[in-house]
Amino acid sequence: MKFKVNGHEVFASTGGRPFDKKKPLIIFVHGSGLTHMTWVLQTRYFAFHGYNSLAVDLPGHGLSSGESLKSIEEMADWVSNVIDAVGHKEASLVGHSQGCLVTVECTSRYPTKIKTLSLMGGAGAIPMNPELLSLAENNDPKAVDLMMDWAHGPAGHFGGHPVPGLYHINTGTMLAKSRTIQNTLGVDFRACDNYKNGFEAAKKIKCPTLSILATDDKMCPVKEGKKLASLIDGSQVDIIDNCGHMMLLEEADRVLTVLKKFITTNYPPLSS
Amino acid sequence: MSDKKKELKPNTYKFDTLSLHAGYQPHKNAGSRQVPIYQTTSYLFDDVDHAAALFNLERGGHIYSRISNPTVGVLEERVASLEGGTAALATSSGMSAIFLTVMTLCEAGDHLVVSSQLYGGTVNLFRLTLPKFGIKCTFVKPRDTEGFKKAIQKNTKGIFGELVGNPGNEIMNMPEIAKIAHDAGIPLMVDATYQTPYLCKPFEHGADIVIHSLTKWMAGHGSSMAGILVEGGKFDWMQNDKFPTMTKPYEGYHGLSFAEEFGPTAFTMKARAEGMRDFGPCLSPQNAWNVLQGIETLSVRMKKHCSNAEEMVKYLSNHESVAWVSHPSVPDHPDHELAKKLLPNGRGSMIAFGIKGGKDAGVAFINNVKLASHLANVGDTRTLVIHPASGTHSQMDEATLKFAGLSHDMIRLSVGIEDIDDIKNDFEIGFRAARKPRLVSNQ
Numbered sequence: 001m002k003f004k005v006n007g008h009e010v011f012a013s014t015g016g017r018p019f020d021k022k023k024p025l026i027i028f029v030h031g032s033g034l035t036h037m038t039w040v041l042q043t044r045y046f047a048f049h050g051y052n053s054l055a056v057d058l059p060g061h062g063l064s065s066g067e068s069l070k071s072i073e074e075m076a077d078w079v080s081n082v083i084d085a086v087g088h089k090e091a092s093l094v095g096h097s098q099g100c101l102v103t104v105e106c107t108s109r110y111p112t113k114i115k116t117l118s119l120m121g122g123a124g125a126i127p128m129n130p131e132l133l134s135l136a137e138n139n140d141p142k143a144v145d146l147m148m149d150w151a152h153g154p155a156g157h158f159g160g161h162p163v164p165g166l167y168h169i170n171t172g173t174m175l176a177k178s179r180t181i182q183n184t185l186g187v188d189f190r191a192c193d194n195y196k197n198g199f200e201a202a203k204k205i206k207c208p209t210l211s212i213l214a215t216d217d218k219m220c221p222v223k224e225g226k227k228l229a230s231l232i233d234g235s236q237v238d239i240i241d242n243c244g245h246m247m248l249l250e251e252a253d254r255v256l257t258v259l260k261k262f263i264t265t266n267y268p269p270l271s272s
Numbered sequence: 273m274s275d276k277k278k279e280l281k282p283n284t285y286k287f288d289t290l291s292l293h294a295g296y297q298p299h300k301n302a303g304s305r306q307v308p309i310y311q312t313t314s315y316l317f318d319d320v321d322h323a324a325a326l327f328n329l330e331r332g333g334h335i336y337s338r339i340s341n342p343t344v345g346v347l348e349e350r351v352a353s354l355e356g357g358t359a360a361l362a363t364s365s366g367m368s369a370i371f372l373t374v375m376t377l378c379e380a381g382d383h384l385v386v387s388s389q390l391y392g393g394t395v396n397l398f399r400l401t402l403p404k405f406g407i408k409c410t411f412v413k414p415r416d417t418e419g420f421k422k423a424i425q426k427n428t429k430g431i432f433g434e435l436v437g438n439p440g441n442e443i444m445n446m447p448e449i450a451k452i453a454h455d456a457g458i459p460l461m462v463d464a465t466y467q468t469p470y471l472c473k474p475f476e477h478g479a480d481i482v483i484h485s486l487t488k489w490m491a492g493h494g495s496s497m498a499g500i501l502v503e504g505g506k507f508d509w510m511q512n513d514k515f516p517t518m519t520k521p522y523e524g525y526h527g528l529s530f531a532e533e534f535g536p537t538a539f540t541m542k543a544r545a546e547g548m549r550d551f552g553p554c555l556s557p558q559n560a561w562n563v564l565q566g567i568e569t570l571s572v573r574m575k576k577h578c579s580n581a582e583e584m585v586k587y588l589s590n591h592e593s594v595a596w597v598s599h600p601s602v603p604d605h606p607d608h609e610l611a612k613k614l615l616p617n618g619r620g621s622m623i624a625f626g627i628k629g630g631k632d633a634g635v636a637f638i639n640n641v642k643l644a645s646h647l648a649n650v651g652d653t654r655t656l657v658i659h660p661a662s663g664t665h666s667q668m669d670e671a672t673l674k675f676a677g678l679s680h681d682m683i684r685l686s687v688g689i690e691d692i693d694d695i696k697n698d699f700e701i702g703f704r705a706a707r708k709p710r711l712v713s714n715q
Binding site: 040 | 293331332340344352357505526529537544
């Protein structure tokens with residue numbers, strides 16, 4: 001579906017079901033340089049089971065218009081505005097990687113609005129490798145290739161996608177190269193590198209929180225994810241073995257199973 | 273110690289490694305080092321909720337082997353990885369891959385622009401069968417790049433061609449024709465069977481969908497029928513209103529828009545969800561496994577195929593019984609320079625040559641070679657020969673043969689990986705037999 005936030009058109013996948021204001025809202029926030037499509041193996045389930053599932057394209061990404069937002073704080077406010085724009089008062093947030101920084105900041109800023117928080121491959125800070133940052137800001141496609149290499153664990157490099165026939169390293173590459181790299185990945189990486197408030201924001205979070213981490217995650221290692229989770233009262237942690245940073249694709253079923261249990265328990269669906 | 277910083281390089285696996293490993297994780301399959309053959313029709317659901325989730329495309333997995341199968345899935349991922357594509361769908365043959373591609377793209381009333389130099393079966397599909405479904409085609413000679421542009425109509429949904437035409441070895445100027453297609457907002461579909469991704473990756477030259485008859489070089493051993501369509505993932509289906517079945521809500525899946533939901537894999541998802549469901553040309557797991565065995569040695573075999581082919585080109589070019597030789601490695605081949613650009617790892621192992629003495633000499637040659645096999649296939653490890661005018665293209669009338677660039681003296685040679693001297697010795701037997709009728713008639 002399309003709607004406007006701050007005067008710019010936003011695209012969000014509804015998981016193949018019409019948006020229904022009566023249903024509770026889950027917003028999925030993608031990682032650096034990516035789009036709503038990274039969530040396809042999670043969003044459709046919730047859409048068919050009593051939720052409004054909104055996998056957004058951040059401004060300037062995927063099918064959304066406008067320019068990419070330059071800071072995590074701006075993105076956090078933007079997510080709050082998305083909730084307002086679709087006529088809801090509250091939502092459950094799910095973030096991946098950079099999306100974790102955004103949803104942590106958003107939850108700390110708008111505690112009454114956010115009912116649950118699910119973090120995948122999250123950390124309190126994501127400092128960027130300076131060379132990778134420079135490549136992305138200079139529009140070099142090598143930045144995407146490096147990201148796809150580091151983002152997949154050793155097992156993920158072989159493939160074995162849960163959706164038959166999909167080769168996820170090439171699919172992720174295509175998503176990240178679908179728009180001008182310096183305007184998406186470059187801006188996002190810089191925003192991640194600049195963001196310093198993650199640990200302080202985490203301390204303010206009081207809603208039920210889940211962190212899904214992966215043993216082979218090079219971009220947001222388990223110890224960083226645990227450090228973030230330790231600052232959030234009552235935070236649950238689930239660790240996936242033999243999996244990298246792209247857990248939502250590499251171990252899509254496991255992620256969905258854990259996410260399903262957490263969200264339906266803490267933020268029940270509209271019963272049919 | 274040097275204080276030079278090491279340059280960052282992506283360490284994703286390279287071609288030869290992907291040929292052996294892509295698409296498969298042993299630890300998820302009981303540690304089986306070899307890809308298991310899942311010889312089953314169907315798959316247990318965990319519960320009703322799980323079944324519904326699979327049918328609704330809410331999660332990945334298998335339902336019924338007509339739609340997908342784990343062994344076939346490994347093959348699909350492997351080929352997608354080798355081509356640099358986002359996704360692939362394997363089929364029971366190369367022809368069914370072409371048919372499924374067209375039926376995923378087109379509806380009744382649509383039009384395609386098609387290269388005229390194609391395998392005979394493909395010509396008949398486009399010329400005779402697709403019109404029965406209301407899909408019309410305009411044929412253009414592969415070297416007539418401007419002709420492709422002129423043939424595009426308002427209802428044209430794509431351009432189709434073989435990268436190297438069968439059997440005449442004409443090469444489509446893929447980058448230029450891709451630009452023509454993209455300027456018109458339509459995709460370029462390329463049958464790259466003759467090349468395999470070892471010789472050419474069409475996505476790097478602008479193709480949007482790549483099709484293979486895996487039966488040929490990819491499987492390589494003449495044992496199994498199989499085909500595949502591979503998606504490049506770059507084509508924007510939402511750029512215009514030409515592809516409503518990709519972009520508009522689809523009734524068959526609760527109003528799903530394939531383009532919105534699946535983006536760079538939308539075409540493959542639709543081909544599987546709709547095409548495999550409704551037409552059902554699925555690949556058997558045994559054949560998928562056979563093809564996987566072939567792909568493991570693809571680069572090794574292709575090197576030998578190409579080196580033997582270049583030797584045969586030299587041999588034939590200097591032979592008294594040969595009137596002409598067509599192969600992109602020949603300097604006076606019209607597409608020699610284009611071949612260097614598009615086929616940097618080798619020009620392939622298909623040779624067409626004209627035998628002096630015309631049809632009668634061709635028949636005598638074919639009937640007398642002993643090592644080379646006379647059959648309707650290409651891309652076997654063994655050397656194969658056929659006389660197209662009386663074989664693969666025999667269902668064409670004289671005018672169609674001429675338009676397809678076929679002559680009665682043409683022999684199509686698929687060079688195998690036998691010892692090159694043995695192939696040449698065998699051809700000497702064929703040529704001696706081919707000269708005999710002429711010697712008799714000259715007396």
